[in-house]
Amino acid sequence: MGKAGRIARRTFLIGTASVLGGVAFGYYMYKRPMTNPLLADLEPGEAALTPYVLINAEGVTLITPRADKGQGVYHVQAALIAEELDVDLAAVKTDPGPPSAAYYNTALSAEAVPFASYDQGFVAETMRNVMDAPMKFMGMQITGGSTTVPDSWEKLRIAGAVARETLKKAASEISGINTTALKTENGAVILPDGSKMRYEELAAKAAEIEPVGRVKLREPDEWRYIGKKMQRIDIVAKSTGQQDYGIDMHAEGMLFATVKLNPGQGGALNGFDASAAEAMRGVEKVFEIPGGVGVIADNTWRAFKAAEAVECDWGDAPYPAEQAQHWQVLSESFVSDRQDSRQRDDGDVEALDLDHAVEYRGPYLSHAPLEPINATVLVQEGRVDVWTGTQVPRFAQAHVAEVTGLPEENVHIHVLMMGGSFGHRLEDDVVIRAAQVAMQAKGRPVKLTYSREEDMAHDFLRPIAMMRAKGAVGDGQVKALDMSIAAPSTVASQMGERQGLALPGPDPSIVNGAWDQPFAIPDYRVTGYRAPKLAPVSSWRSVGASINGFFHESYLDELIHAAGADPLEERLRLCIDPTARNVLEAVGEMSGWSGGAIGEGRGRGLAMTVSFGVPCAEVVEVSAGEDGIKIEKVWVAVDVGRVVDPVNFEGLVKGGVVFGLGHAMFAEMTFAGGAVEQRNFDSYPYMRLGQCPEIEVRGLETGPKIRGVGEPPVPPAAPALGNAIFAATGKRLREMPFAKQVDFV
């Protein structure tokens, strides 16, 4: 870490950070400091030292603006602040804070540049820093892309240190003792005689003085929390039924609502008959909203029942009605005028006579977090309050302002705990719907809950994708790989159509996980084709890499097999990134790798994908018996540079493996008559406990940068499983879900 990284500039206190270049985006605007959002609502005697620490008479509140969908980031963010602030994690409160530009995500944009994450050359790094400017300009407070830890790593420790040093300065001014003689411990400044001045008592003084602008971060050997086993701050509540989620929101006089929207996403409502529904018990109101109807009742179940009873005449879906037509569009998209990117073009594949032609497919998928989407909205004169679990509070705020006609600053978003997301809550459609519904019952809080069926029918899906490839092998080696991938654009659908952001240039999600892999294949090309818009699509845990990892690592395995090489040795031979080599070697050692063939009816598969800058290698072992395929064991090696909390880390990695395997085995969303056919977990199956293998995890810390681990374990799981099934049965799986082609125990 360079010196610049250790010294907090004065400007940091109000949320700014250094920005290189920034030619096209109005230097003046984004150089202006962003306001500390906590200063707006302060009571006398309260001090908001940085946008991340609030201290009043009741105690210390740490602001954790990245949303917690279950990945434990409230805990991780609090631990980073506490590491420098010297507070007991069990004794402080955490709060996600208000939506604010000051909480913009620095790390998210860093991966939106056309350089592979392992490329740390001057140009790549400069571009990453320039990209920081537009992200800040838009003030995007987003949780996603496994960015919470990289984004928070320095920011939050600096925030904690600035707060600590300012509290010491306040104590010094009150006591007359020089700050160098003061220490801090457990929420208090300790004077030389051992007496304590609690942070709470110092808050008023700290608020009056200039915050300390230069701090030095602690060295790793001084850390109390980082790298140590910790108890997640939400673990007791979540083990005892005490944790409330968005869906558990309750307020005096609250009404219960649901919606019934055109199952052809985005299609019109031509007309409806609500007479039966309106006569049902507890139903207050049935009314039209854009593309559907809203129902307000005195109980969620009554609202669901009434919505079922509304007769609707739906317009057509704005995309092809049948699944086969969606595949047809992709099939026709491998043409030059739909070429979107060619970020990998090594050697000259055109000059070669390539063979081993294949076609692969990845299905639409639903996010389907277990808590159905919901939002509670109270519209009052000149003020709107929204309670919901969201990863994009700033977008939600702007949309609610549009619906209600109020200025954004009058829209108050209260972010609640989420019962999972996997990318679902990067979409704020439910918040818009809740605002539309609450406009029908001004003055009363209205909780909008989607039924599971309505949730899945209106999810913004992981896009389908199709891959075609050819390659060449010789001398026992992989010599050439030419891969083309066609998919609709996630960025255009999610950020363009629904958030109104024009993001020019290629869509990295079409090829991420394939073009950016650290292999030196002599002739190596990856081309992305942008299919025309189909069903609305969005980011699904690990985004493009969730499909492209499967495409790339399965096909590479095919070529390695054709070359007669060993899957681990050949990957190691080709691998040019030292961190990726480390995870490959580690997973080989953990599993005692000796090739894919391990005896009759058994097999092992290996895959490694670099996504979000994190190399993750997995070995899956299967048996193939009369009842079908059984996953016996999984080994995972992953390198995030620095593991903040080993317990949470290991849980997230195992969960990511289950997520990757569970969907590869069973899950797809398909269209018929313009609507998705899978509306609940009976038709959208997933791995069950009895199918879950033992998973052994090793977290390496050799990478040059700290990275997040929410997503990287997902992409290699599907290809490692497919490669294992091939090793055990000789059957090559080129389409997910695998259960269409093999049985699982």
Next chain:
Amino acid sequence: MKLVVNGKAHEVDVEDDMPLLWVLRDELGHREVKYGCGIAQCGACTVEIDGEAVKSCQVWAADVEGEVKTITAPDPSEALTALQEAWIAHQVAQCGYCQSGQIMLAASLLSETPAPSDDEIDEAMNANLCRCGTYPRIRAAIKDAALKLGGA
């Protein structure tokens, strides 16, 4: 109709076909009982009726005769307490949304089968779904709790 939940008697006036889940959540404020699917696929709504694990989305409140217990019951069984402790020790939860249901199902398993085999754990717990993939820790926590209950 009358309903006894966590030792407290309630008189509720609802339709005969309202599932217990929604009476608990929206009429009685027992929001620790979660809605996930409504069709007995996920088990997030699992409660105990007379000591047996039941998916509350599948039972009409009007048909309930025994006492309903949720995870926040003030007089938890030994098994329930041991499981909650094991769930905390193993830090099972990620999003946590399914975990009340998982713990209630595990409590019912342990009360019937105090020392379940791996296969018995798998078979019983297949009834519930965890989208975050906490299965390895659920397994470990159940084994730990069973050991403590039997070995103490």
